[in-house]
Amino acid sequence: MSSIYIKNVNIINPFSEEPLKERHVLIENGRIKSLHTEESSLYKDHIVIDGEDDYLLPGFIDSHAHIMANGFHKEDIMKDPLSYYFYNAVSNMKATIDAGVTTVRDTGLADIGVKMAQEKKIFPAPRLNISIKPLAITGGHFDHYLNSGFDMEIAYPGFPVGTCDGVEGVLKKTREVIRARADFIKIMASGGILSPYTSPDIAQFNKKELKTIVDEAENHNLKVVAHCHSLEGIERCAKAGVKSIEHGTFIDKKASQLLAKKRMYLTPTLVVHHTLIKEGFPVWDNFADDKVKKLKEVVKIQKENIATAYEEGVTFLMGSDCGVIDHGRNLGELKYLVDVGLSPLEAIQAGTIEGARFFNQENDLGSIEEGKIADMIIVKENPIDKIESLANNDNILTVIQDGKILKHKPIF
Numbered sequence: 001m002s003s004i005y006i007k008n009v010n011i012i013n014p015f016s017e018e019p020l021k022e023r024h025v026l027i028e029n030g031r032i033k034s035l036h037t038e039e040s041s042l043y044k045d046h047i048v049i050d051g052e053d054d055y056l057l058p059g060f061i062d063s064h065a066h067i068m069a070n071g072f073h074k075e076d077i078m079k080d081p082l083s084y085y086f087y088n089a090v091s092n093m094k095a096t097i098d099a100g101v102t103t104v105r106d107t108g109l110a111d112i113g114v115k116m117a118q119e120k121k122i123f124p125a126p127r128l129n130i131s132i133k134p135l136a137i138t139g140g141h142f143d144h145y146l147n148s149g150f151d152m153e154i155a156y157p158g159f160p161v162g163t164c165d166g167v168e169g170v171l172k173k174t175r176e177v178i179r180a181r182a183d184f185i186k187i188m189a190s191g192g193i194l195s196p197y198t199s200p201d202i203a204q205f206n207k208k209e210l211k212t213i214v215d216e217a218e219n220h221n222l223k224v225v226a227h228c229h230s231l232e233g234i235e236r237c238a239k240a241g242v243k244s245i246e247h248g249t250f251i252d253k254k255a256s257q258l259l260a261k262k263r264m265y266l267t268p269t270l271v272v273h274h275t276l277i278k279e280g281f282p283v284w285d286n287f288a289d290d291k292v293k294k295l296k297e298v299v300k301i302q303k304e305n306i307a308t309a310y311e312e313g314v315t316f317l318m319g320s321d322c323g324v325i326d327h328g329r330n331l332g333e334l335k336y337l338v339d340v341g342l343s344p345l346e347a348i349q350a351g352t353i354e355g356a357r358f359f360n361q362e363n364d365l366g367s368i369e370e371g372k373i374a375d376m377i378i379v380k381e382n383p384i385d386k387i388e389s390l391a392n393n394d395n396i397l398t399v400i401q402d403g404k405i406l407k408h409k410p411i412f
Helices: 074-079 082-098 112-119 166-179 207-219 231-240 253-261 270-279 288-311 330-339 344-350 353-358 387-391
Strands: 004-011 020-028 031-036 047-058 060-065 101-106 127-130 185-188 224-228 244-247 265-267 376-379 396-401 404-407
Touching: 020 047, 060 265, 060 330, 060 353, 082 101, 082 112, 082 396, 082 404, 101 353, 101 396, 112 127, 166 185, 166 207, 185 207, 207 224, 207 231, 224 231, 231 244, 231 253, 253 288, 270 288, 270 330, 330 344, 330 387, 344 353, 344 387
Parallel strands: 004 047, 060 101, 101 127, 185 224, 224 244, 244 265
Antiparallel strands: 004 020, 020 031, 047 376, 376 396, 396 404
């Protein structure tokens, strides 16, 4: 494995707004070997990157993305061969890397084979923590059965169907997803925007079902993450022991206090809703009108409610929901987090060290420190001063993962 020496760079860690100025970073065997305040000529035989007074940050962790998806259009599932679905995902993963995201908590569809391919470095891809297939109730969000009688769910050997009901049903399905080697369990605890026959404000899974899923996950030392817009659903999830709420649209002050008390995470995915409102859906999307109607209701109230959650002390994760929107737009979420009250540093924390902590990976990922895995990016502008600069992929000059350069400006 090649060694890398990065000189003349300012380090921004998720612990301080003040950069560590004019540092020189040695990477060996995929890890950060040392950080120096003085440049050394000992490493001239290494790959040398001149940071040119740019900014070095830990590689970002997107805690809510669907690396295999490209819009969740039922028309695509119906017409495209399954092989194309996988080949298309290779492009999705490269776009994610180029955006400065080196780790993804995949909240549905990436399977163990995709994770194995990433680990073997068959193609450029973010490090993956996978949930395989989200669990959903019959008729709920992510039940792809249509009134026409056609089922648009992606299915193939080794990839479980996610629909389940009742205590025995959800127990069996949780075990099937664990058998498929999930790193965490994803559930759909409310209706959603993209599913045609559900409403975001309606809770899904009853209390006994939720508790069964959480108990079985915990028996395997796994956490449960819940797609949930509904206030009732958020409260049920919190009481059942779910560890992270995704979207959280209808959260209020009382529910926010409950999340803070239980030290749960909130991943609001603000960028996806704003992007869809602005750009809409393809003209051939037969469900576009229904989606837009629900989107308008969500966007109208989400910003204020998420701001309340921040004020009540809820800890945030950065999640883009890319896969619903184009891959590579991941870090656009950071500006929206700042818009609801987080400081630029807190937004960076949500996209780095907090994402690592969720999976107890903070000793390896999430910051630039000696001994940690060398996942890092170099950017031109200081994001503490201009957080929106991270949404510009041209500003992401270099991406390093496991000590290997996956995107870079010229190397000297």
